[in-house]
Amino acid sequence: MASVAEKVVAGDVRAVARLIRDIDDGMPEVREVLKELYPHTGKAYVIGITGAPGVGKSTLVDQIIAHLRKRDKTVGVLAVDPTSPFSGGAILGDRVRMQRHSMDPGVFIRSMATRGHFGGLTQSTRSAIDVLDAMGKDYILVETVGVGQDEVDVVRSAHTTVIVVIPGMGDDIQAIKAGILEVGDIFLINQADREGSDKTLSDLRLMIEMDQKKYDQGGWKPPILKVQAVFDKGVDEFLEAVDRHAAYLAETTGSLNFRGSRDKVRQELGEMIKARLIEEVLIRLTESGEFDRAIDSIVKGKVDPYTACEELVLPVLAR
Amino acid sequence: MKQKRRVRVMVAKPGLDGHDRGARIIARAYRDAGFEVVYTGLHQTPEEIVEAAIQEDVDMIGLSSLAGAHRYLFPAVVQLLHERGADDIVVCGGGIIPEDDIKRLKAIGVREVFTPGTPLDQIVRWVEQNVTPR
Numbered sequence: 001m002a003s004v005a006e007k008v009v010a011g012d013v014r015a016v017a018r019l020i021r022d023i024d025d026g027m028p029e030v031r032e033v034l035k036e037l038y039p040h041t042g043k044a045y046v047i048g049i050t051g052a053p054g055v056g057k058s059t060l061v062d063q064i065i066a067h068l069r070k071r072d073k074t075v076g077v078l079a080v081d082p083t084s085p086f087s088g089g090a091i092l093g094d095r096v097r098m099q100r101h102s103m104d105p106g107v108f109i110r111s112m113a114t115r116g117h118f119g120g121l122t123q124s125t126r127s128a129i130d131v132l133d134a135m136g137k138d139y140i141l142v143e144t145v146g147v148g149q150d151e152v153d154v155v156r157s158a159h160t161t162v163i164v165v166i167p168g169m170g171d172d173i174q175a176i177k178a179g180i181l182e183v184g185d186i187f188l189i190n191q192a193d194r195e196g197s198d199k200t201l202s203d204l205r206l207m208i209e210m211d212q213k214k215y216d217q218g219g220w221k222p223p224i225l226k227v228q229a230v231f232d233k234g235v236d237e238f239l240e241a242v243d244r245h246a247a248y249l250a251e252t253t254g255s256l257n258f259r260g261s262r263d264k265v266r267q268e269l270g271e272m273i274k275a276r277l278i279e280e281v282l283i284r285l286t287e288s289g290e291f292d293r294a295i296d297s298i299v300k301g302k303v304d305p306y307t308a309c310e311e312l313v314l315p316v317l318a319r
Numbered sequence: 320m321k322q323k324r325r326v327r328v329m330v331a332k333p334g335l336d337g338h339d340r341g342a343r344i345i346a347r348a349y350r351d352a353g354f355e356v357v358y359t360g361l362h363q364t365p366e367e368i369v370e371a372a373i374q375e376d377v378d379m380i381g382l383s384s385l386a387g388a389h390r391y392l393f394p395a396v397v398q399l400l401h402e403r404g405a406d407d408i409v410v411c412g413g414g415i416i417p418e419d420d421i422k423r424l425k426a427i428g429v430r431e432v433f434t435p436g437t438p439l440d441q442i443v444r445w446v447e448q449n450v451t452p453r
Contacts, residue, residue, distance in 0.1 A: 014405065017376040021453065025324045088325070089350035095371065096360035102367045102374070109374055113355050115325070 005036035008134055013108065016135050020110055023127045034127055040134035042257040044076070045246060047139065048155025050146035051164030056190040057143050058097035060164060060229040065101050067235050068139050074106040076132030078125060080144040080154065083113040090114075094143060108132060114151070122153045123271050129157075153271075156183050157264060159256065160245045162238075164188045165204070167196035181207060184222050186241050192226035192234070201226065220248050281316050324452035326354040329377040331368045332361045333396065336386030341413065345381060348439040352447070365395035372400070372408055379409040379450045389416050389424065397428040409450050413442070 007015035022030045047064075049057050058079065065075050079094035092111035101107040112128065114121050125142060132140050142158060144151040155161045163184035187208070189200050204224050215221040223241050227234030250256050259265050285291040294308040303311075330346045332339050339361055349356045357375045359368065372380050380400075382393055393412050400408055412424065413433040421432045430449065433442050 014373055014403070017374050018453075021327070021376040025452075083355075084350060087351045088353040090355045091346055091350045091358060092355060092375075093358045093360075095357060095375075099359055099363065099367060099371065102370045109371075111355075111357050111375060113325075 003036070004033050005134075008033075008037060008131060009040050009136075011135055016108065016131055017110070019131055020112075020128045023124050023131070024112060024115070026124075030127070034130060037130060037134040041130045042133065042259060044129070044133040044137050044140045045160075045242075045256065046129055046142065046158040046258065047160050047162060047242060048142045048144070048158030049162045049164060050144050050151060050155045051190075052169065053145055055164045055166045055169075056229045057145075057164050058094040060188070060190060060227065060235075061094070061141050061143050062098045062101070063229050063232050063235045064141060064239070065098065065107055066232075067239055069101075069104065069106060071239075073138040074136065075101075075108075076129075076135065076137035076140040077107070077109040078112055078128055078132070078140070078142045079109065080112045080114060080121070080125065080142070080151065082145060083115045088115075108135065108137065121151065122157065123268075123275050125154045126157055126268060126271075152183060153267075157258070157268065159249060159258070160185045160242050162186045162188060164190050165200060166191045167194045167200045169200070185220060185245050186238070187222055187224040188234075188238060189224065189226045190229050192228055193231075197226060218252075220245065281313060284316055285312055326379075326446070326450060326452045327357065327375065327377045328354050328379045328381060328446065328450070329357045329359065329368070329372050329375060330381045330383065331359045331363050331371075332383050333363050333365060333368060333392040334384065334386065334388040335362060336384060336388065337361055338385045339383070341385065342381075342383040344439070345383070345413065345442065348443055349381075349446070352443040354446070365392055365399055368396055369399040369403060369405070373403060373405055376453075377408060378452050379411065379446065382410065382412045384412065384414040384416065387415075389414065390420055393424050393429050394427050401428075407453070411445075413437075 004015055004019060008019060019030065019033060049061060051057055061077060065077065068075050077098065081090055081092045081094060083090045090113035092113060095109060095111055098109055101109065112125065129140050129142065142154060144154050146152060161183050167189065187204055189197050201224055208222055225234055225238055225241060227238060246256065253261055290312055294312055297303045298305050298308055328349055330342050332342050346356045346358050357377060359371055368380060380396065382396060384392060389412060397410050400406060410429050411431040412429055416432055416434060424432055431445060
């Protein structure tokens with residue numbers, strides 16, 4: 001019997017799908033599998049795509065898949081949709097736009113819900129990227145709705161982060177300015193045939209050019225491209241921009257391996273430590289009953305939550 | 320902290336029938352019940368549905384059919400799952416499906432068929448009782 005990791009490396013679709021499920025469901029066993037897979041990772045090029053709901057991210061991803069396949073590249077897709085905060089359920093509908101690729105063995109598409117991960121969305125997505133990477137996919141496209149720190153972090157961990165906007169969303173650009181504008185390596189104005197695309201272009205250009213000093217010192221200047229994903233216009237130009245960004249990364253960092261960048265590794269390892277600590281501490285406090293007792297004490301007004309937290313955490317760390 | 324496994328289901332519209340309102344309402348009801356629902360959209364072939372179900376690692380496929388092609392399409396999905404060694408994925412159906420056909424479909428492995436008028440909470444309860452997240 002081949003191990004799970006061996007099956008994944010051999011490209012076994014079912015094994016890959018089930019492993020991603022285990023990652024999503026927070027099964028502790030996956031850690032061993034991920035360790036075993038690690039030597040097979042680091043080859044894929046990861047593109048993160050984010051933007052407000054309805055700007056056409058999934059349609060764009062669908063076209064990008066088609067163009068990458070024309071270049072004879074294999075593609076993995078992780079499409080992240082939000083979990084309902086009320087029911088914990090989710091409707092994962094990104095696949096609708098990409099279903100034409102479902103029979104293509106060179107393409108693997110997986111929908112993921114944001115859930116309320118203890119480990120953080122970033123970590124489970126990062127692990128899923130590793131799985132698709134080990135499976136041998138040349139490109140991995142990660143799509144998230146660009147709201148919330150977690151979703152932004154997910155696409156930030158990509159080689160190339162793409163921000164998608166549409167004309168007439170001036171206010172939205174204002175809204176994302178502080179959050180995700182800084183992390184964009186490429187900006188796409190989708191539905192560029194619509195009125196107001198020139199205005200959107202100049203708004204974005206203005207904001208990007210505020211960092212001119214950085215570019216003069218050799219920093220990457222994010223290109224802004226107009227596309228029409230539905231009509232398959234501008235996608236080749238987009239991929240050329242990705243190629244240029246990849247070349248820039250290779251030149252400035254000396255490697256395209258995600259774990260070759262100190263910044264990205266620092267971010268990832270920090271996230272992992274945080275997740276693991278929370279998990280270990282909560283397991284112990286729950287099993288010992290201390291967690292529930294502290295909740296009772298706070299509710300009954302016997303102790304304040306700040307003191308309770310300190311009394312719970314510090315002894316665990318000292319153990 | 321070990322998380323509880325979440326139920327993942329796929330709602331699919333096989334064939335040429337373009338009436339997806341029922342499928343969308345079911346998808347919404349499943350979401351409200353706390354399931355993760357992968358929706359594939361209209362005009363899916365059985366092959367596409369099965370491939371997507373495997374990639375998405377769902378516990379159940381809900382097939383919606385309102386135009387009479389269920390007698391070919393539903394068994395095709397069951398058969399393809401079998402060929403892929405994915406018999407553990409529960410298949411159920413819904414739509415305008417005559418009583419005689421329901422018997423036939425159940426005999427070849429479709430676990431349940433819901434006809435028009437079935438209350439949503441009854442369908443949700445059926446899933447909760449008959450589909451175990453792996």
